[in-house]
Amino acid sequence: MARLNDRQLKILRVIDEGNITGEDIVKALDSSMQMTSYYLNTLADDGYLKVARVYDNETREFLVVRAYLTDQGKASLESASIKISDGTIASPIVTTPVATAIAVPSITPKIQPIDYARIAESIAQINTQINLIPEGRRDLIEVYLDDLQNEVNVAYRRKLIRLKAYFLAILNILSPILKQGGEPFRQPLETIAFQLQLPIQLPEKH
Numbered sequence: 001m002a003r004l005n006d007r008q009l010k011i012l013r014v015i016d017e018g019n020i021t022g023e024d025i026v027k028a029l030d031s032s033m034q035m036t037s038y039y040l041n042t043l044a045d046d047g048y049l050k051v052a053r054v055y056d057n058e059t060r061e062f063l064v065v066r067a068y069l070t071d072q073g074k075a076s077l078e079s080a081s082i083k084i085s086d087g088t089i090a091s092p093i094v095t096t097p098v099a100t101a102i103a104v105p106s107i108t109p110k111i112q113p114i115d116y117a118r119i120a121e122s123i124a125q126i127n128t129q130i131n132l133i134p135e136g137r138r139d140l141i142e143v144y145l146d147d148l149q150n151e152v153n154v155a156y157r158r159k160l161i162r163l164k165a166y167f168l169a170i171l172n173i174l175s176p177i178l179k180q181g182g183e184p185f186r187q188p189l190e191t192i193a194f195q196l197q198l199p200i201q202l203p204e205k206h
Contacts, residue, residue, distance in 0.1 A: 004048075004076060011039050012048060012077045015067050021162065022064030040067060048073035052144075054165045065165040066147055114195050116152045119163075122188035123149050126170070129184040137173050144169045160196070167192050171200065179203045 004012075007029075014028040026036050043049045052066040069077070123145055133141055148166040151157055171193075174185050186202055193200045 004080070008039060008043060008048075009077065009080050011036070011043060012069060012073050015049065016069055016074070016077055020066050020068060022067075025064070025067065037062075037064070040064065043073070048076060052169060054168060063161070063165065065162060065169070066143070112197070114160075114163075116158070116195075119152050119192050119195050120149065122191045123152070125188040126185060129182075132182060132184065133173070133177060141170055141173045144173070164196055164198060167196060167198070175203050179205060181205050 010029065011025065014025055017028075019025050019028045022033065022036065022040075025040070026033050029036060040049065040051055044051045047070055049067055050070055051064055053062040053064055127145060130138060130142065144166050148163065148170065151159070151163055151166065171189060174182060174189065178186060178189075183205070189200075189202060
């Protein structure tokens with residue numbers, strides 16, 4: 001049984017309140033990125049969180065683009081609220097791997113306005129073919145598609161770096177499928193990449 005300290009519980013709480021990116025978590029905690037990353041890593045290793053990161057070639061740092069509570073993390077947060085009077089917080093430790101990091105290419109200068117409607121249409125096209133994705137990868141890509149859709153739908157939330165990060169995470173999952181003949185995904189992926197001005201080369205079918 002593990003006992004979480006106040007800072008760990010606060011991190012779970014701010015993520016549960018909707019602060020899912022590294023930048024948002026740091027602001028909510030009024031802490032440094034280095035310290036926050038340390039706690040995110042330990043909480044993810046112990047099974048309280050799942051954290052998706054991407055590598056930014058420009059800053060040479062891993063960026064947290066999504067952090068969310070596992071069932072264990074939610075249970076620990078609820079337990080802390082219920083048992084706050086005696087300070088007893090208990091939850092099992094289960095090792096959960098951190099999502100695989102992917103490389104983010106250098107951001108190119110913006111040369112055209114982004115057509116968010118086209119991106120939304122392409123996301124919908126990918127979703128119609130979701131059953132072609134192996135079950136082990138399907139859950140993760142659904143998370144990234146949902147994140148990308150939410151970013152596209154809400155104008156004030158749109159940040160190019162997050163749009164690119166979510167898309168590249170999707171591309172990372174779909175690349176092996178394209179090599180095996182996942183042609184229904186090729187056109188929507190090319191459309192999104194064009195709108196985000198990402199110079200990508202999709203793998204050819206083997």
